Amino acid sequence: MIHVIGIGLDGASGLSESVLNLIAGATVLVGSDRHLSYFPEHSASRLVLGDLTETIIEIRQQLIRWEIENKQSLDNYIVILVSGDPLFFGLGRLLVAEFPPEKLTFHPHVSSIQLAFNRIKIPWQDAEILSAHGRSMETLIQALQQGIEKIAILTDNIHNPQAIAQLINSLDLPSYYQFWVCENLGGNDERVQLWDIESLKNQEFSSLNIVILLRQSRSGIEPLDLSKIPTFGIQDQLFLSYSDRPGLMTKREVRTLVLGELALQPKQTIWDIGAGTGSVSIEIARLFPDSTVYSIEKTAAGTTLIEQNRQRFQVNNVVSIHGEAPDILHHLRSPHRIFIGGSGKNLSEILGICSIRLSPGGVIVLALATLEHLNTALNWLEQRKRIEHSWTYRILNVQLSRSVPIANLTRFSPLNPVTLLTISHHSLFA
Structure with a gap:
């Protein structure tokens, strides 16, 4: 009873002969002004697609009239002209919801x-x-x-x-x-x-x-014009990132909080464990050129990115380490500060080694994306405090949103929430 026919900007010339024959035999022709204009000589009753609710009501009333007049036959049918494929972000979805499937036949055109x-x-x-x-x-x-x-x-x-x-x-x-x-x-x-x-x-x-x-993909590792880059809070888009996961990095707003929680000082040794693209390492290195940052990453792709970003930002005090924690940590100079941005399944073991190697008065900051990792870290802390009462910690739950323009308006788009766990083994926070 209802044939829904997709049509392109080439009009009737882009339709097959069988579809054109269907249109020619239609009792009622429905479509926009543009679609109906492709068939100016058609003798069928015309219904211009305007308000969709009203159009559905009129189509339903026509079907009821045919049923009452006993004119339900192959000779009486409705053709609805739509753009492209009716069931691809088109009117077809509404028609399927409003009419029994047996009353509908779809004839898709090439979609836009x-x-x-x-x-x-x-x-x-x-x-x-x-x-x-x-x-x-x-x-x-x-x-x-x-x-x-x-x-x-x-x-x-x-x-x-x-x-x-x-x-x-x-x-x-x-x-x-x-x-x-x-x-x-x-x-x-x-x-x-x-x-x-x-x-x-x-x-x-x-x-x-x-x-x-x-x-x-950004090609090359040409140095940036550092005069145009802020000393603190580098834009995410300036870092080279994973080709298949470009959003996988510690975001700018979270980096600034991490650096604050680390309570950095000059001439320190810092471990960045699970460094990813090296964004945190590079922020630290630029702020404290007399410090040494060990940027530890278990994937070859990540290690390559860290080295490329190091060259891109022209920092010489980042040492890219390809290895998996905690095993690789035994070979590094003891740190004053540790940032753990990625740990896999080895978080408890990593924290154990970090607590042993950390210099007196040192600080460990973890950026945790899941409740399970937070729970693992807190369980480790409780066990550690039974042995050494001087361990303290605080938790900062970070839920940030950035403003984005939507046409002439502005709304907030949330970033993924992150929990920052800051650990020290003296009374730094007293």
């Missing part, structure tokens, strides 16, 4: 997302496909923060390419994205172009556009 990826010649089976059309940008924020490699975004007049570019700039992402805008796909005025994000502000785009974001 499919066209977009084919135009830029990129495989898209692994892409994250999001709709900002009349929706929140929260899912896009999460995808960007996670460093998803390929993101396709269906836009609207508010969440347009300019708004998406502004959002990306505000997030201080560790990843760089190619920014493609694909307009009027399949039409005579189609335009597919790669843009520099900074140049999008004053550009005008067709209302029919899709944004494709492709994550890029």
